[in-house]
Amino acid sequence: MSLFRGPSVTVAAAQMRIDPGMREENQARAAELLSTAAEQDADLVCLPASFATGLNFPTLRADATTSDGPVVQFLADxxxxxxxxxxAGVLLADGRDVFDAAVLVGPSGEPLGWYRRACVWAGESDHVSPGAPGTAIDTPVGRVGLLVGYDIRFPEAGRQYLLQGVDLIVCVANLFGPYSHPVRSICRARAADNECALVFSSGVGENRFAGMSYLGRSMIVDGLVQDASQDAEADVLAEAAPAERDTVVHAQLHWRQRRKVRDRLPFHGDVRSTWSTTFQGGS
Incomplete structure (x- = not known):
């Protein structure tokens, strides 16, 4: 703990190879990365989207799990x-629907909150059901908002988190590399948009059905950096190489210090008046 900055929180992004449909093998790989992050004194560790199964249309329903199913039980344990x-990202079965979802699990093993990806691209809409905007989750490691994969492309998917004053957005992802060149810049923009830190935890490997590789490039970024004149990469706190497999990157954050910085900036207050007058017809 720093006298001036307050207690610190260490957040970690796990980047791992996801083998489609091989749940036991993927979970074993995830367990090793979680253990590594814990040895680095991480308080919050983030795994990629659908980390246990991947997302493959031919096996989607067979791979999906319920909110109390084996994948969630693994995370709880x-x-x-x-x-x-x-x-972590979980392919979630709920009745006739399958969601590309994320869950935040606490040290007690209890889920603290769920989020279901809101942004579904046209080619998967017959297979994956869309969710709704998320709600911030208050935890001992900060106020957290969840996003999944494709959501990162849309500022609207996370705009409510600025209004809810989150400390951290976690985006669990498993995006196709050939379509994702802008994602590094977009992650930095989403953190700045929402005046918070952002963890992007991404998978690597191959989707054999689609014939494309996954992006990787897991990172932790700081959206409160205002002056990067001395270092253009000052907001990138940690980053994995694009194709690096089974690795953990981490960063230490001080929420008390960061909240003071945020309170001195105009954006959090201005967004309320801007949103009201521009988008909701207020005067």
Whole structure:
């Protein structure tokens, strides 16, 4: 703990190879990365989207799990055993629907909150159901907002998190590399848009059905950096190489200090008047 900055929180992004449909193998790989992050004193560790199964249309329903199914139980056991918070992507079955979802699990093993990806691209809409904008989750490691994969492309998907004053957005992802060159810049923009830190935890490997590789490039960025004249990369706190497999990057954050910085900036207040007058017809 710093006298001036307050207690710190260490957040970690796990980048891992996801083998389609091989749940036990993927979970074993994830367990090793979670253990590595815990050894680095991480308080919150983030795993990619659909980390246990991948997202493949031919096996979608077979791969999906319920909110109390084996994938969520694995996360609960890991969080409890390691004494950490875990944010992870889960292919979630709910009745006739399948959602590309994220869950935040606390050290007790209990889910603290769920989010279902809101932005579904046209080619998958017959397979994946759209969710709704998320709600911030208050935790001992900060006020957290969740996003999944394709959401990162749309400022609207996370705009409510600025209004809700989150400390951190976690985007669990598994995006196709050939379509994702702008994602690094977009992650930095989403953090700045919402005056918060952002963790982008991304998978690597191949989607054999689509015939494309996944992006990687897991990172942790700081959206409160205002002057980068001495270092153009000052907002990138940690980053994995694009094709690096099974690795963990981490960064230390001080929420008390960061909230003071945010309170001195005009954007959080201005967005309310701007949103009201421009988008909601106010005067």
């Amino acid at each position: 890991q969080a409890r055993g390691l004494g950490i918070h875990i944010a």
